Amino acid sequence: MNGPADLWSSFTHDPRQSANAGLRASDGDRGVVQQVLTEAYADGRLDREEFDARTAQATTARTLGELPALVSDLVAPGASSVPAHVPDDDLQRRAVARYESDRREALLGFLGPSIICVVIWWVLGVGGTFFWPGFVIAGTGINLMRTLVTRQDMIASNLRKLEKKQQHREQRPGPDEGGEE
Secondary structure (H helix, E strand, C coil): CCCHHHHHHCCCCCCCCHHHHCCECCHHHHHHHHHHHHHHHHHCCCCHHHHHHHHHHHHHCCEHHHCHHHHCCCCCCCCCCCCCCCCCHHHHHHHHHHHHHHHHHHHHHHHHHHHHHHHHHHHCCCCCCCCCHHHHHHHHHHHHHHHHHCHHHHHHHHHHHHHHHHHHHHHCCCCCCCCCC
């Protein structure tokens, strides 16, 4: 879960609303709570005993109204649709630059082998026979097409990687913060 808005929108109906509290909870609704509990346990915010108790309650919950109390102290109370972290322009620019580099590599990976194979096919004088370089063109063309078609996904993936690296760097203690003096 990325944030409270993501959590509450994952339910079939918002369980915090009194009009929905009496509705029967689905397996999917219970699964959302299970995921929050599992993440909290993995983060060390719940001990094993409390995790087991809340998991049992989530599993046996009959209505949506029973679910918010199980996770209310594990998620922020707001349901804002504003993302928790807006990437700065530099990270976005670097993510796009990385995609453009990947696109250039895919294009060169397509053109280089394709041209070489067509030239060999032509030089060998088999211009009128079976066009075997088509296999190379098709194979390398698949990667190029994938790169072009998944542009937004690749940029988003690059951005996530850059944000993760930045967080990792920010969490490392510097020389005057507990490192070597």
